[in-house]
Amino acid sequence: MKQSVGMILLVLMLSANAGAATYLFVGSNFPILSEETANGEIQGIAVDVARRIGKRLGHIITIRLYPWERAKNLVRTGKADVLMVPYKTPAREKWLEYSATYFFVDKSFRPSNGNSTGCWSRCRPAGKSPGC
Secondary structure, eight states: OHHHHHHHHHHHHHHHTTTOOEEEEEEOOBTTTBEEOTTSOEESHHHHHHHHHHHHHTOEEEEEEOOHHHHHHHHHTTSSSEEOSOOOOHHHHTTOOOOSSOSOOOOOOOOSSTTOOSHHHHHSOTTOOOOO
């Protein structure tokens, strides 16, 4: 009886993933979007979206971070399935299919001149230049 219950549980566990496909999502270290923590955990907005897609569709998503050029080449050569966090460019549109909407919109700001007294200078830490 115990062996039968064990076998049934094993079959149920295996069948839960029987129709699931495994996809490799790759990207690079982009703070907030996709980054590796000090303990080796991969996290970020893009990572959360990828995991939710996998869960919703019943697929297994494996996520790896590489230097940017390597990540792009892995997708371009078919060794990975999805490139996370690529900006849309005409050159990339030749080999990537972008989603219709973005979950992240990048906004960069710069002063019109070095004497700006607007929000730029008020928000800027004393003696430091902001990174954009």
